[in-house]
Amino acid sequence: xxxxxxxxxxxxxxxxxxxxxxxxxxxxxxxxxxxxxxxxxxxxxxxxxxxxxxxxxxxxxxxxxxxxxxxxxxxxxxxxxxxxxxxxxxxxxxxxxxxxxxxxxxxxxxxxxxxxxxxxxxxxxxxxxxxxxxxxxxxxxxxxxxxxx
Amino acid sequence: xxxxxxxxxxxxxxxxxxxxxxxxxxxxxxxxxxxxxxxxxxxxxxxxxxxxxxxxxxxxxxxxxxxxxxxxxxxxxxxxxxxxxxxxxxxxxxxxxxxxxxxxxxxxxxxxxxxxxxxxxxxxxxxxxxxxxxxxxxxxxxxxxxxxxxxxxxxxxxxxxxxxxxxxxxxxxxxxxxxxxxxxxxxxxxxxxxxxxxxxxxxxxxxxxxxxxxxxxxxxxxxxxxxxxxxxxxxxxxxxxxxxxxxxxxxxxxxxxxxxxxxxxxxxxxxxxxxxxxxxxxxxxxxxxxxxxxxxxxxxxxxxxxxxx
Numbered sequence: 001x002x003x004x005x006x007x008x009x010x011x012x013x014x015x016x017x018x019x020x021x022x023x024x025x026x027x028x029x030x031x032x033x034x035x036x037x038x039x040x041x042x043x044x045x046x047x048x049x050x051x052x053x054x055x056x057x058x059x060x061x062x063x064x065x066x067x068x069x070x071x072x073x074x075x076x077x078x079x080x081x082x083x084x085x086x087x088x089x090x091x092x093x094x095x096x097x098x099x100x101x102x103x104x105x106x107x108x109x110x111x112x113x114x115x116x117x118x119x120x121x122x123x124x125x126x127x128x129x130x131x132x133x134x135x136x137x138x139x140x141x142x143x144x145x146x147x148x149x
Numbered sequence: 150x151x152x153x154x155x156x157x158x159x160x161x162x163x164x165x166x167x168x169x170x171x172x173x174x175x176x177x178x179x180x181x182x183x184x185x186x187x188x189x190x191x192x193x194x195x196x197x198x199x200x201x202x203x204x205x206x207x208x209x210x211x212x213x214x215x216x217x218x219x220x221x222x223x224x225x226x227x228x229x230x231x232x233x234x235x236x237x238x239x240x241x242x243x244x245x246x247x248x249x250x251x252x253x254x255x256x257x258x259x260x261x262x263x264x265x266x267x268x269x270x271x272x273x274x275x276x277x278x279x280x281x282x283x284x285x286x287x288x289x290x291x292x293x294x295x296x297x298x299x300x301x302x303x304x305x306x307x308x309x310x311x312x313x314x315x316x317x318x319x320x321x322x323x324x325x326x327x328x329x330x331x332x333x334x335x336x337x338x339x340x341x342x343x344x345x346x347x348x349x350x351x352x353x354x355x356x357x358x359x360x361x362x363x364x365x366x367x368x369x370x371x372x373x374x375x376x377x378x379x380x381x382x383x384x385x386x387x388x389x390x391x392x393x394x395x396x397x398x399x400x401x402x403x404x405x406x407x408x409x410x411x412x413x414x415x416x417x418x419x420x421x422x423x424x425x426x427x428x429x430x431x432x433x434x435x436x437x438x439x440x441x442x443x444x445x446x447x448x449x450x451x452x453x454x455x456x457x458x
Binding site for chain 1: 192335353
């Protein structure tokens with residue numbers, strides 16, 4: 001059975017996705033600039049730059065990255081990064097952004113080292129967070145509806 | 150460029166047009182080196198703009214050069230390393246591009262019965278590719294195959310036959326090299342977009358700091374004059390600086406895309422000539438193929454020059 005390989009286009013998409021999440025963190029900081037404390041700004045900047053580092057590394061490696069021995073890791077990465085895209089709309093607080101971005105960076109580190117076990121664990125953590133935020137927002141919306149009703 | 154091969158074989162060709170086509174193609178190829186160097190510059194510039202972000206408007210300076218910025222202690226070593234890696238990786242693509250362009254140049258010269266001379270850069274590119282560690286990188290293998298064809302052409306007495314043979318032999322290698330170069334350019338375009346985003350964000354954060362300072366001043370009536378970094382004149386200067394920067398980067402993105410179009414035209418042109426060679430290499434058909442791609446390469450070349458001159 002042939003081993004699965006991540007294509008150039010897929011690696012580029014991963015890189016763009018990490019840039020998108022970094023932009024989301026940056027936009028959050030700009031939109032809430034005057035409400036954020038100095039340490040919160042510093043934390044957000046640090047996490048944003050970390051995401052950009054990952055995007056840059058993927059970009060640099062895209063033309064030569066070796067994706068052998070990945071087996072079903074590619075599928076796990078695809079699932080986790082699909083969640084990353086969906087979760088962006090739920091990144092509405094500093095706490096959530098920090099939790100989510102840290103998980104994303106962990107996943108990126110796993111992708112770059114190519115360790116399928118670490119990829120699986122990091123992917124699951126990110127998916128779990130994503131589901132948690134979505135569930136919390138759903139409950140909050142329902143509670144708001146009840147209060148209005 | 151390879152299309153010249155067939156153009157020159159036809160008696161009723163417009164030699165002036167042929168020369169223009171040759172020059173454009175060779176010049177377009179030369180620009181790749183600049184694009185590759187610019188990818189390294191762009192990586193460093195992105196880091197510079199992110200590094201400068203927290204400062205006020207009067208602290209914003211134009212990015213000077215990667216070498217002066219990347220030696221600064223404020224840049225984390227891991228990030229510096231990322232840009233250094235860009236420089237190292239780019240060398241392989243520069244060498245592969247040189248081989249591709251030499252192949253096309255030599256074929257064109259031979260078609261015109263000229264004595265083709267390859268330059269020292271070609272020899273250096275071939276040596277560089279041969280010196281790379283193994284690992285089965287497709288672009289390296291393909292470029293080396295093309296380089297060997299160029300060397301063999303000189304040993305073949307019947308040059309016109311050698312050209313046809315080279316077209317038949319190198320079709321898959323041309324595709325591998327142009328494909329690899331095009332993917333490299335995709336990463337370059339993405340790098341430029343990231344640099345543009347970083348430049349804009351530097352400005353946005355300076356503006357946010359400016360607004361915050363002014364609103365605090367309005368509310369608290371400070372006892373001292375505002376520091377110079379919040380001078381409104383600096384906002385105006387920074388705005389025009391940013392506009393210039395963004396326009397330059399947009400031009401380079403367009404130039405890189407134009408280079409991708411040149412590569413696409415070379416690939417498609419070569420594929421059509423390959424099919425023609427398989428059928429026997431009818432001159433009239435080959436000229437038709439040449440004329441189909443020449444204007445497009447010329448247009449792309451103009452866009453590349455505009456972006457990098």
